[in-house]
Amino acid sequence: MNIENDTKRAEIVREALSWLGTPFHDSSGIKGAGCDCLHLIFRVAQATGYAPAGNPPAYKPQWFQHRGEPMFLKGLVEYGAHKVSSALPGDFAMYNFGRHAAHAAIIIDANSLVHAYKPVGCVTIGDRRELEPKLDSYWSVFLP
Secondary structure, three states: OOOOHHHHHHHHHHHHOOOOOOOOOOOOOOOOOOOHHHHHHHHHHOOOOOOOOOOOOOOOOOOHHHHHHHHHHHHHHOOOEEEEOOOOOEEEEEEEOOOOOEEEEOOOOOOOOEEEEOHHHHEEEHHHHHHHHHEEEEOOOOOO
């Protein structure tokens, strides 16, 4: 048990929950105004000290349907995340949409996640089991 990691995980979860209700908007990351799933995890990582200031690289909203390169997964590695076999609160889940992993969520507990989900139209709490068939991988910013 690592108390420091538990505290940081709780901080990530609190920050993710503070985005609830933010409208879904492609290629945006402004709390309360609009964001997509990439910007949600990037902004939460920034607010908790795991990503630098600035913006993620620009991309077209439908990039995942036309590109074979797993840009999102490469970005996670670039910003210091690593793949893990199971997720704890504060970790990220990547889901396959289109040609590869192109949807991200933040794990908040054993059954729930926070994500900017276009079909719902906002940042929302989702049921992990609902997206389980599309699960690609789990990622963490915490050392094993």
